[in-house]
Amino acid sequence: MLAIDLKFRRAQFVLAARAQIEPGTTGICGPSGCGKSTLLALIAGLLRPQEGSIRFGDQTLADSTTRAFLPAWKRHFGLVFQDGQLFPHLSVRDNLLYGYRRLEPGARRFELGHVTSLLEIEPLLERRPVQLSGGERSRVALGRALLYSPRLLLMDEPLSALDDRLKQQILPFLKRVRDETRIPMLYVTHSMAEVDYLADRVLRMENGTLS
Numbered sequence: 001m002l003a004i005d006l007k008f009r010r011a012q013f014v015l016a017a018r019a020q021i022e023p024g025t026t027g028i029c030g031p032s033g034c035g036k037s038t039l040l041a042l043i044a045g046l047l048r049p050q051e052g053s054i055r056f057g058d059q060t061l062a063d064s065t066t067r068a069f070l071p072a073w074k075r076h077f078g079l080v081f082q083d084g085q086l087f088p089h090l091s092v093r094d095n096l097l098y099g100y101r102r103l104e105p106g107a108r109r110f111e112l113g114h115v116t117s118l119l120e121i122e123p124l125l126e127r128r129p130v131q132l133s134g135g136e137r138s139r140v141a142l143g144r145a146l147l148y149s150p151r152l153l154l155m156d157e158p159l160s161a162l163d164d165r166l167k168q169q170i171l172p173f174l175k176r177v178r179d180e181t182r183i184p185m186l187y188v189t190h191s192m193a194e195v196d197y198l199a200d201r202v203l204r205m206e207n208g209t210l211s
């Protein structure tokens with residue numbers, strides 16, 4: 001599904017990644033600073049590899065030899081980061097529908113009611129993000145990413161801002177999303193417990209190298 005063979009350099013840091021990632025849920029684990037977020041940013045199209053290529057199915061996302069580069073918004077991937085990054089001035093409903101409204105109706109795989117019931121967030125629709133708990137915010141961020149009907153869901157430590165009790169509450173929702181939507185996921189975490197619970201396979205990163 002995803003074929004990665006690239007190098008990316010920053011002043012003090014080199015990331016070298018070569019991997020074939022199949023559909024399902026893939027955990028990416030490794031110590032702080034090893035390059036996990038950088039790898040997700042390259043796959044998302046927020047960074048461009050100086051060398052090598054990234055392909056999704058038969059589509060080239062980036063290729064340094066042909067200088068091909070598909071911008072992030074054309075990749076149609078969903079992103080969920082640590083703090084959820086909801087738009088503070090929009091209600092939960094408008095946050096959820098943000099990407100959905102920008103899709104052609106024929107491209108919409110999920111409807112608002114389906115996602116809000118999957119994540120149990122119906123009662124929150126008229127609230128603003130500031131009126132949500134951390135766990136509710138995470139579920140809304142996940143819901144927003146799903147309603148964008150992504151071809152791939154990229155999650156960068158989506159639970160790391162939560163305490164253990166909330167993590168235990170949200171993990172079953174993530175599992176439900178995995179099983180009911182079948183959207184392929186890349187899940188970056190420090191936590192082997194989260195990977196054991198959710199992932200079909202694990203890739204390890206160390207000092208910028210993926211194995």
Ligand SMILES: Nc1ncnc2c1ncn2[C@@H]1O[C@H](COP(=O)(O)OP(=O)(O)OP(=O)(O)O)[C@@H](O)[C@H]1O
Pocket residue numbers: 010013030031032033034035036037038039
């Ligand atoms: N914007 C940036 N400018 C310069 N260096 C950066 C930038 N972002 C990250 N780095 C450096 O690149 C390396 C990889 O960082 P990255 O955020 O990918 O690691 P990570 O594995 O996601 O870490 P963590 O688990 O702490 O989130 C680190 O050495 C980091 O200091």
